[in-house]
Amino acid sequence: MPPPDLNLLVTLDALLTEGSVAGAARRLRLSPSAMSRTLARLRATTGDPLLVRAGRALVPTPRAVELRARVGPLLREGEALLRPGAAPDLRQLERQFTLRTRDGFVETFGAALLARIASEAPGVRLRFVAKHDKDSRLLRSGAVDLDTGVVEGTAGPELRTQALFSERFVGVVAPGHELARQRATPAAYAACRHVQVARRAAGAGPVDQALQALGLQRDIAATVDSYCAALALAREAGLVATVPERHTAGLRAGLHSFTLPLALPPLTVALLWHPQAHADPAHRWLRACVRQVCSVAAGDPA
Structure with missing residues (x-):
C-alpha cells in the first residue's frame, strides 16, 4: 500500500474547520470542484x-469530529518544525564547542573570547585543539565546530568561510639582538x-622567494613546527623568527618586532565551518562572537 499523501491534512483541516466545500475552497484558494475531488480522496483514504x-x-x-480535534494541532506542530530555528536562550544554553586553531590564537584571542561567552552564555564551554594540517574531515564529521586558518584554495569545496582579519609577517628578535638596534635591511636580515x-618539508616559502629575487639567502639554523617554538628560540638562542603579526x-x-624589509603579499585569516552547522542558531552566535573578538583585537571595525 502506498503511503498516504500528507498534503491531504491541510485540506482536511480546512474542510473540518469550515464545515463546507465552498468555504474550504475559498480558504485554500481552490475551485469548489477541485475541493470536491479532494474530499473524495479523503473519504477513500480514511x-x-x-x-x-x-x-x-x-x-x-x-470520525470527523475525532479528527478535527487532532489535525489542527498536528498541522501547527508541523509548521513549527519547518520554520527557521529560533534564537537560543543564551542564559540557559549548555553546550561545548570545539575550535581548531594554530598556536598563538588562544594566547592572543582566547581570554577575550572566553570573557565574551561567559557574559552572554555562562553555560557554554570551549575546547581548543591544535591545528596540525588543513584536513577538513574533522569539520565534516562534527568533531570540530570551527576552524581558523589561511585559506589559499586548499579548503574543502563544501566548507563555508568568512574572513577574520588581514595578516602580515614580522621579524622577531630578542631585545639585545643587532636587528633590535639597527634598521633591518634585506642584507642585514638575510x-x-x-x-x-614549517609543519612539513617543503620548498622555498614566500620569505625565501623574496630574498632570492634580491640575490640573497638566509641562514636557517633550525626548523620548528610552531610559532611558540620559533619565538622561544628567538628569545633564548638569538635567532630571527618570522611570524604572523596579529x-x-x-x-x-618582551621581544622586539620589526617590519620585514621584503615585499610580501598580505594573508587573510578566515573562519571555516561545515554547512551542516551553518543554520544552527547557537553555532551562528558563536561565529559572531569569534568574528567580533578577532576584529577588536586586530584593530578592525567591529
Missing part, C-alpha cells in the same frame, strides 16, 4: 464519509641566523 448532508448543510461524522616555521601578538611579549 474510509469514512467525513461530511454528510443534513438538509442544505454538511455535518461531520463521529645575514642573521634564522628559525623557520596571530602571535599574545606570544611576543
Whole structure:
C-alpha cells in the first residue's frame, strides 16, 4: 500500500474547520470542484464519509469530529518544525564547542573570547585543539565546530568561510639582538641566523622567494613546527623568527618586532565551518562572537 499523501491534512483541516466545500475552497484558494475531488480522496483514504448532508448543510461524522480535534494541532506542530530555528536562550544554553586553531590564537584571542561567552552564555564551554594540517574531515564529521586558518584554495569545496582579519609577517628578535638596534635591511636580515616555521618539508616559502629575487639567502639554523617554538628560540638562542603579526601578538611579549624589509603579499585569516552547522542558531552566535573578538583585537571595525 502506498503511503498516504500528507498534503491531504491541510485540506482536511480546512474542510473540518469550515464545515463546507465552498468555504474550504475559498480558504485554500481552490475551485469548489477541485475541493470536491479532494474530499473524495479523503473519504477513500480514511474510509469514512467525513461530511454528510443534513438538509442544505454538511455535518461531520463521529470520525470527523475525532479528527478535527487532532489535525489542527498536528498541522501547527508541523509548521513549527519547518520554520527557521529560533534564537537560543543564551542564559540557559549548555553546550561545548570545539575550535581548531594554530598556536598563538588562544594566547592572543582566547581570554577575550572566553570573557565574551561567559557574559552572554555562562553555560557554554570551549575546547581548543591544535591545528596540525588543513584536513577538513574533522569539520565534516562534527568533531570540530570551527576552524581558523589561511585559506589559499586548499579548503574543502563544501566548507563555508568568512574572513577574520588581514595578516602580515614580522621579524622577531630578542631585545639585545643587532636587528633590535639597527634598521633591518634585506642584507642585514638575510645575514642573521634564522628559525623557520614549517609543519612539513617543503620548498622555498614566500620569505625565501623574496630574498632570492634580491640575490640573497638566509641562514636557517633550525626548523620548528610552531610559532611558540620559533619565538622561544628567538628569545633564548638569538635567532630571527618570522611570524604572523596579529596571530602571535599574545606570544611576543618582551621581544622586539620589526617590519620585514621584503615585499610580501598580505594573508587573510578566515573562519571555516561545515554547512551542516551553518543554520544552527547557537553555532551562528558563536561565529559572531569569534568574528567580533578577532576584529577588536586586530584593530578592525567591529
